[in-house]
Structure formats: structure tokens, C-alpha cells
Amino acid sequence: MSVTRLPPRVEIRLSLSDLATACGLSANRVKRLVKLGLVEPEPDAPDRFSSATAARLRRMLRLRADLGVNLAGAAIIVDLVEHLDRLDAELSRLRGQGWT
Amino acid sequence: MPKTGKHRDVAVKFRDYYEVLEVPRTASADDIKRAYRQLARKHHPDLQPASERNQAAERFKEINEAYEVLSDPDKRSKYDALGRDYKGGMDFTPPPGTGRGGTAGDRDTAGNVGDFSDFFASIFGRSAGGTRRGGVRMSIPGSDIEGMLPVTLDDLLHGGQRRITLDGHSLDVIIPRGIRDGATLRLAGQGGPGINGGPAGDVYLHVRLLPHPRYRVAGDDLDMDLPLWPWQAVLGSDVRVDTPDGPVMLTIRPATQSGARLRLRGRGLPRGNERGDLYAVARVVVPTRPSAEEREAYETLRRLASAPADRPATP
Numbered sequence: 297m298s299v300t301r302l303p304p305r306v307e308i309r310l311s312l313s314d315l316a317t318a319c320g321l322s323a324n325r326v327k328r329l330v331k332l333g334l335v336e337p338e339p340d341a342p343d344r345f346s347s348a349t350a351a352r353l354r355r356m357l358r359l360r361a362d363l364g365v366n367l368a369g370a371a372i373i374v375d376l377v378e379h380l381d382r383l384d385a386e387l388s389r390l391r392g393q394g395w396t
Numbered sequence: 397m398p399k400t401g402k403h404r405d406v407a408v409k410f411r412d413y414y415e416v417l418e419v420p421r422t423a424s425a426d427d428i429k430r431a432y433r434q435l436a437r438k439h440h441p442d443l444q445p446a447s448e449r450n451q452a453a454e455r456f457k458e459i460n461e462a463y464e465v466l467s468d469p470d471k472r473s474k475y476d477a478l479g480r481d482y483k484g485g486m487d488f489t490p491p492p493g494t495g496r497g498g499t500a501g502d503r504d505t506a507g508n509v510g511d512f513s514d515f516f517a518s519i520f521g522r523s524a525g526g527t528r529r530g531g532v533r534m535s536i537p538g539s540d541i542e543g544m545l546p547v548t549l550d551d552l553l554h555g556g557q558r559r560i561t562l563d564g565h566s567l568d569v570i571i572p573r574g575i576r577d578g579a580t581l582r583l584a585g586q587g588g589p590g591i592n593g594g595p596a597g598d599v600y601l602h603v604r605l606l607p608h609p610r611y612r613v614a615g616d617d618l619d620m621d622l623p624l625w626p627w628q629a630v631l632g633s634d635v636r637v638d639t640p641d642g643p644v645m646l647t648i649r650p651a652t653q654s655g656a657r658l659r660l661r662g663r664g665l666p667r668g669n670e671r672g673d674l675y676a677v678a679r680v681v682v683p684t685r686p687s688a689e690e691r692e693a694y695e696t697l698r699r700l701a702s703a704p705a706d707r708p709a710t711p
Contacts, residue, residue, distance in 0.1 A: 304599075306570050307582040318584065320535045320594045347582035351600045354537040355442045361536040361591075362436050373443065381446045 309338065310345045318350045319357060329353070334371050352378075408515040412484030413462035413475065421476070425467065432463040441539060446602075450563060453539045453588070461512045471520060478519060490518040538588040538597030545581065545601040547571055549608040549618075552665055553640055562599060569601065574666035577605035577613065611640065616672025617664045619657075621679050624648060629680045639663050639674055646676060653711060654680045 307314070315335075316323045329335040335353055338344045356370035365373065414421050417431045437443070439459060441452040465471045482488060543562045550556065555573035559566055567586065575581070580600055587597020605613065612619045622637060632650035636643050641663055648658070656678040664672025683690060698705055 304567070304569075304583045304586055306572060307584065308572060308575065308579060310582070318537075318582070318595060318598070320537055320590065346580065347600065348580040350582055351540060351542075351580060351598070354540060354595075354598070357537055357594075358539070359440065359442050361534055362440055364433070377443060377445070384445050384447070 307347055307350075309341075310347065310350055312343055312345070315345045315350055315353070319353045321357075326353075329367070332368075334367055407487050407489075408513070408518050410479070410482040410484060410486045410488040411458075411461070411513065411515045412479075413465050415484050416458050416462035417466060419466075423466075425469075428463070428466045432459065432467070435459050446542060449542055453541075456539070457512075457588075461516055464512070465516070465520075475519065488515060488518065534592060535594035536591040537594045538590040540597050541587045541599045543599070543601050544604050545569065545571070546604050546606050547575065547577075548606055549611055549613070549640070552576070552605065552613075560601070567599065571603075574668070575603055576665075577603060579603045610638075611674075613665065616667050618672065618674045620674065620676055622646075622658065622676035623679050623681045624652065626680055626682060629653070629678065637676060648678070652678050654678055 310318060312326055312330075313323050316326045319326070321329075326335060330337060334356070335345070335349060337349075338346055352374055355374050356367055359365055359370040359373055360367055363370075414423070417423075417428060417435065419427055419431045423431070436456070436459065439452055439455045441449045441456050444452040465475050478491070541562050543560060545558065545560065547556070547558075551558075551571045552575060553573070555575075556571040558569050558571060560569055561567075567583070569581070569583070572581075580602055583599040583601070585596040586599040590596045610620050618640070620637075620639075622635075624633075624635070627633075628635065628648055629652045630650065632652070633648045635646050635648055637646050639660060644660065644663075646658060646660070652658075658676040658678065660674040660676065662671045663674035686694065703709065
């Protein structure tokens with residue numbers, strides 16, 4: 297039953313059309329989201345997006361569908377959750393150093 | 397992971413969807429919708445801290461499945477009729493004529509069964525689910541799986557390959573040369589199935605660089621300590637040092653101070669077709685157990701030095 301699987305392709309950066317495909321959106325829709333500031337390209341390349349940005353946009357789309365918030369609201373939620381993640385990481389780093 | 401291959405004939409356990417949504421069997425459509433929204437707010441994987449996200453995805457799947465059934469009057473009455481004799485966790489045998497093999501377009505249609513359980517499929521078939529998640533019909537990306545990918549400096553320099561285990565599945569991951577600490581790798585389509593024709597779930601791996609005993613990463617550059625004996629620092633010397641690319645001879649100029657940064661161009665981290673630099677940071681160390689003759693030589697130095705012996709050094 298076991299099937300040999302090739303290691304999947306690993307992406308670090310995506311083009312606009314790759315990002316659209318990754319999120320199930322049209323390229324025009326992604327362009328509009330970039331214009332609205334809800335999706336941010338890489339600082340050094342206005343037509344390239346990090347994998348983390350893909351994860352973020354997908355998360356926003358799930359939140360919109362599942363919780364009934366709009367994408368602007370979902371962007372704020374994702375920001376806050378990311379902020380919590382950073383605090384969590386910092387906290388466990390400090391705990392590792394015996395701070396608490 | 398996407399489910400492929402044939403559906404196996406295994407005993408399924410009865411799922412109490414009312415229990416999952418925490419509503420009584422008499423709950424109205426509005427009660428059910430409200431309960432779903434509340435549970436979704438609480439258990440939605442994308443609202444959880446990173447460490448709990450994958451686990452929350454499992455719970456959220458159950459909630460969605462329960463909502464899929466209880467929010468649809470046809471499915472709910474079918475479920476209620478079947479469920480009269482069952483409690484959650486009991487072995488469940490679907491009566492003949494229900495479940496799989498029924499509808500046309502069994503898989504990979506827009507309304508595929510998504511991540512729903514075998515129990516769900518045994519009643520409603522494999523093609524019945526995933527059309528109304530959250531009460532909306534829009535395409536939704538499948539849930540993603542997140543993980544950490546510890547990498548070594550060697551992986552950054554040369555690329556590498558690592559086998560990781562996520563959610564019980566092992567995956568061979570190619571680590572691209574030139575990746576950085578904190579970067580995210582996307583492995584497309586390795587997560588759960590998409591909803592309403594949405595793209596499948598991805599795996600996202602967050603790159604975490606393991607500390608190296610010799611080299612510290614600073615952007616594209618690498619720093620390393622270069623301990624020097626006093627005479628090497630004062631008189632200058634050619635010193636053989638190890639670098640990630642193998643040993644090189646490094647010329648120490650006379651009067652090199654501690655903290656001086658000696659650049660080895662192009663021996664840092666890859667960035668596109670270029671590479672950053674490697675800096676050897678000079679650090680003058682003194683012999684801890686000088687021989688009698690060495691002591692004598694230092695005594696001579698003290699006598700010869702113009703600087704006062706009872707003041708800190710002023711180079």
C-alpha cells in the first residue's frame with residue numbers, strides 16, 4: 297500500500313498569480329487586496345510575496361467564511377494572533393532562562 | 397493529508413452531534429446557528445496560539461461536521477431518525493441504502509466530503525458534505541498544518557533535506573540553500589482538503605536556526621571569534637583559521653586590537669548568487685600558565701613599557 301512520494305516542492309516566495317492560486321482567488325482580487333493594504337508584498341519586490349503572507353491570507357479567508365467577519369476584520373485578528381505568538385515565544389524564551 | 401484510495405470497511409462510532417454543539421436535541425435552527433458561531437469563535441484553529449493550532453483543527457472539524465448535519469433540515473431529520481437508538485461512541489451500523497455508493501460524482505466535486513468522518517460518510521455518503529460550512533457557500537482554503545523546522549548552519553549554507561513528522565505523517569522536506577532563520581516554507585497541498593472547491597490545506601514550516609558553536613549569524617554575514625596570543629596581536633602573524641568552507645590562512649596585521657573585525661569576503665551566507673562575508677573578531681587571550689621564561693619575558697616587557705603599571709591600558 298505504501299507509495300513512494302517525492303519530497304514536495306518547497307516555496308519561500310510566491311508570485312502574485314501563485315499567491316492567487318494558493319488562496320483560491322483571482323489575480324485581480326489579490327491585486328485589489330494589495331491596493332487595500334490587506335496583503336503586503338515583500339519589501340524588496342513589489343510583485344513577490346512570502347510564504348508567510350500566503351498562510352496569512354488563507355487564514356483571513358477561513359476566518360471570514362467561518363466567523364462572518366470581513367477581510368479587514370480578519371486582518372486585524374490575524375495581526376493580534378501573530379502578536380500573541382510572538383509574546384508566547386518570548387515568554388517561553390525567558391522561562392528557559394529562569395526568569396519566571 | 398488528503399485521503400486517497402478506497403474507503404475501508406471499518407466499524408464506525410456513532411457521533412452525538414448535539415453533544416458536539418452543546419445543544420439539546422430540541423434546539424431550534426437559530427439555537428444551532430448561535431451555538432456554532434460561539435464554538436467557532438472559541439475553537440477556530442486560526443484563533444489559537446501556534447502551539448495549539450493543529451490540535452484545535454481536529455476539534456473544529458468535529459464542530460463543522462455537526463453543524464453541517466444539524467443546520468440542514470434534511471440531514472438533521474435523517475440523523476435524528478437513525479440516531480434514536482444510539483449514544484455517542486457506540487458502534488454504529490448504517491442501515492442498508494444509506495451512505496456511500498449513493499450519489500453520482502463521488503469525489504473531487506466541488507461539494508466533496510471534505511474532512512468529514514467515516515461516520516458522516518456512512519450516513520450521507522462521501523459527496524454530501526462541505527457545502528455549507530459556517531452557513532456560507534464560498535470556497536475556503538483547507539486547514540493548514542504548521543510546524544517548526546529546525547535547521548543547522550550547514551543547511552543555510554548548502555541546503556539540506558530533513559524528514560519531519562507532522563500529525564502522524566512523515567514528510568521529506570528539501571531545505572533550500574540560503575534560507576534564513578524565521579523564514580516560512582510552504583509545502584502546497586499537503587494539508588486537509590479545501591471546502592467548496594477551495595484550495596487544499598498547505599503545510600507551513602517555520603525555520604528555526606539551531607545555534608552553532610563557532611558561527612553567529614548577522615544578516616547575510618557570519619561572525620566568529622578569533623582568539624590571538626598577545627604576541628600574535630602585537631607583532632602580526634599568519635594564522636590558519638577554520639571557516640565553513642575549510643581552513644584559510646589569515647594575515648593578522650601588527651597591533652591588532654581585541655574586537656577588530658577581520659573580513660573574509662564572500663564566506664558568509666548565500667543570498668541569491670552572492671554571499672555575505674565572514675568576520676573573524678579578534679580577541680586577545682593571555683597564557684594562563686606561563687612558563688618561568690615567559691614570565692621573565694613579560695617582566696622585561698613591563699620594565700620596558702612606557703605606560704604606568706598602575707593604570708588601565710590606553711592603547
